[in-house]
Amino acid sequence: MIRVAIAGCAGRMGKTVVEAVGAADDMEVACGIDPHGSDAAFPVYPDVEAAVGGTEFDVLVDFTQPDVVAGNLAVALPAGIDCVVGTTGLSNETLERLAQTAAGKACLFYAPNFTTGAVLMMQFAKAAAPYFPEAEVIEFHHANKKDAPSGTAVRTAQIIGESRGFESSAPGSETEIAGCEGARGALVDGVPVHSVRSMGYVASQEVVFGSMGQSLTIRHDSWDRTSYMPGVLLGIRSVGEQEGLIVGLENFMA
Numbered sequence: 001m002i003r004v005a006i007a008g009c010a011g012r013m014g015k016t017v018v019e020a021v022g023a024a025d026d027m028e029v030a031c032g033i034d035p036h037g038s039d040a041a042f043p044v045y046p047d048v049e050a051a052v053g054g055t056e057f058d059v060l061v062d063f064t065q066p067d068v069v070a071g072n073l074a075v076a077l078p079a080g081i082d083c084v085v086g087t088t089g090l091s092n093e094t095l096e097r098l099a100q101t102a103a104g105k106a107c108l109f110y111a112p113n114f115t116t117g118a119v120l121m122m123q124f125a126k127a128a129a130p131y132f133p134e135a136e137v138i139e140f141h142h143a144n145k146k147d148a149p150s151g152t153a154v155r156t157a158q159i160i161g162e163s164r165g166f167e168s169s170a171p172g173s174e175t176e177i178a179g180c181e182g183a184r185g186a187l188v189d190g191v192p193v194h195s196v197r198s199m200g201y202v203a204s205q206e207v208v209f210g211s212m213g214q215s216l217t218i219r220h221d222s223w224d225r226t227s228y229m230p231g232v233l234l235g236i237r238s239v240g241e242q243e244g245l246i247v248g249l250e251n252f253m254a
């Protein structure tokens with residue numbers, strides 16, 4: 001049995017992870033971590049330090065918020081606890097620094113998106129990028145999302161920037177004639193990224209490539225948070241055999 005602690009267990013993703021872990025044959029919810037607690041059948045602690053002191057567990061899953069996750073990892077990793085992180089907003093440099101605190105005793109696995117569809121969208125974008133001088137990302141999320149742009153959009157833009165190997169001919173975030181600031185999006189690694197927030201969405205993204213006379217649009221939609229659960233469970237099952245920093249679910253997909 002893999003004993004799993006879930007940080008953010010009372011949140012939108014945390015609740016779904018509690019159900020998925022509880023339904024899996026090879027794992028159990030050891031405890032939760034959330035400032036408001038819950039009426040759950042497992043202990044819920046106010047912070048990770050209290051959880052480490054109060055309950056034994058093998059893996060910490062984190063779906064909290066950008067200003068919380070680094071503190072959680074700074075406690076769990078030096079204690080030798082493998083971490084599966086979905087919380088977005090941490091830079092690559094911060095992830096690398098935190099992974100080093102595990103000193104080879106634990107794995108830090110971060111996936112900006114746990115759906116297979118979004119991973120494939122990013123891989124298709126990587127393949128397309130060298131052939132199109134123009135690329136833009138439009139992401140659509142529910143109105144309660146705290147960060148913008150999304151972690152998936154940032155990762156997609158980084159992949160496009162790395163893969164295309166040339167400077168974009170897109171105008172970037174400037175317009176030739178001054179209009180409204182931000183109309184051309186935020187530039188991430190030379191790729192304009194546009195963030196839409198509406199109660200109508202869970203999470204969607206379009207990657208729009210262009211060259212003379214043609215465009216290619218790659219789109220992914222998450223309609224329900226259960227879409228992330230196979231990826232989260234795969235991460236929990238995989239980290240025990242790993243150490244150091246691993247970024248992206250593609251590392252574990254067969």
Ligand SMILES: NC(=O)C1=CN([C@@H]2O[C@H](COP(=O)(O)OP(=O)(O)OC[C@H]3O[C@@H](n4cnc5c(N)ncnc54)[C@H](OP(=O)(O)O)[C@@H]3O)[C@@H](O)[C@H]2O)C=CC1
Nearest residue numbers: 008010011012013033034063064086087088111112113114
């Ligand atoms: N990688 C992926 O595939 C996905 C990543 N995400 C990311 O996961 C994160 C969470 O998203 P979502 O579930 O929608 O957010 P929610 O706001 O619904 O959930 C976050 C939970 O964490 C709680 N929390 C706040 N502070 C702490 C703390 N110090 N310790 C433990 N828990 C704390 C919050 O409590 P309170 O509300 O009281 O502050 C809340 O219950 C976001 O960064 C989002 O981008 C989301 C979906 C998929």
Ligand SMILES: O=C(O)C1=N[C@H](C(=O)O)C[C@H](O)C1
Nearest residue numbers: 088112113145150151152203
């Ligand atoms: O906050 C969300 O909901 C999501 N966050 C992740 C992100 O920032 O990319 C993953 C997914 O898009 C849902």
